Amino acid sequence: MAARTAxxxxxxxxxxxxxxxxxxxxxKLPGPxxxxxxxxxxxxxxxxxxxxxxxxxxxxxxxxxxxxxTGEGKLYLCAFKDAYSNRIVGYSIDSRMKxxxxxxxxxxxxxxxxxxxxxxxxxxxxxxFRSRKFVRRLNHHRMVGSMGRVGAAGDNAAMESFFSLLxxxxxxxxxxxxxxxxxxxxxxxxxxxxxxxxxxxxxGRLTPIEFETIMTTPASQAA
Numbered sequence: 001m002a003a004r005t006a007x008x009x010x011x012x013x014x015x016x017x018x019x020x021x022x023x024x025x026x027x028k029l030p031g032p033x034x035x036x037x038x039x040x041x042x043x044x045x046x047x048x049x050x051x052x053x054x055x056x057x058x059x060x061x062x063x064x065x066x067x068x069x070t071g072e073g074k075l076y077l078c079a080f081k082d083a084y085s086n087r088i089v090g091y092s093i094d095s096r097m098k099x100x101x102x103x104x105x106x107x108x109x110x111x112x113x114x115x116x117x118x119x120x121x122x123x124x125x126x127x128x129f130r131s132r133k134f135v136r137r138l139n140h141h142r143m144v145g146s147m148g149r150v151g152a153a154g155d156n157a158a159m160e161s162f163f164s165l166l167x168x169x170x171x172x173x174x175x176x177x178x179x180x181x182x183x184x185x186x187x188x189x190x191x192x193x194x195x196x197x198x199x200x201x202x203x204g205r206l207t208p209i210e211f212e213t214i215m216t217t218p219a220s221q222a223a
Contacts, residue, residue: 034130035145039122050148052158054084057216058116061089061109063123064159065097066166070176077186078105078128080121081162082113085215086200087208088162088190089113093183099131106134110141117142124148124156165194 039050039060054060060083067076078101079091090109094101102123110116121143123129129147138145148156170189176182195209203211 032130033125033147034135035147037148038120038144038146040148050157052083052122054082057082057084057212058113058119059084060120060122062156062158063102063105063121063129064156064163065101065126065128066163067097068171068176068182070179070182072177072179075176075179075182076101077166078102079159079162079190080105080109081159083158085208085212086162086203087195087212091190093186095179097128099128099133102126102128102131102134103137106137106141118144120144120146122146122148122156162194165198169193 039052041051052060052062061080062083063078063080065076065078067074069075073095074097075093075095076097077091077093079088081087082089089112090105090107092101092104092108094104106121121138123146125147128134129145135145166186166189170185171182176185196207199205199207200211206214
């Protein structure tokens, strides 16, 4: 439907939009990068910005980690998104934010997408993405690491936008008694709502799955 129609329906029913809060940053300084920043572009004024665009699946993935409290403690989600279709190609959920969280998410993404050789994987400078285990997995899959620089505008805006949606549609909806309750809800929202139902303006009002199905040939479609 048109945006104006949606506004009228919400207004008639007394419905109001919910806006996600920016994720807080911890006080730790990021460590040294282990990859060059392959997504940074410098304009004529010398300012650095990032371009997260791709012309085909598995050209550029962006990844990040978010956290949320439950009655049992924090739950961590590491996810990788394909910049071509905004599809979450792989993710991992754990009670601890160790390198294995990022490694598992990457392995899950590779298992789902198949041939990923040459794909750029852009992340921030978190210790999980700088770990030797994660770098070894990138090399094993013949992928190319990319890492943002401190102070660069929009350093990982592509993943921040996804986490903002997750925050207001799932995480902040209610209190979560157990990690398992939240884990199941996150997986359900990603696979059923975000991938199959949520239409995105940047994809021509298609869902990520619809966009990949229509815009790619059968031979290049991933499972």
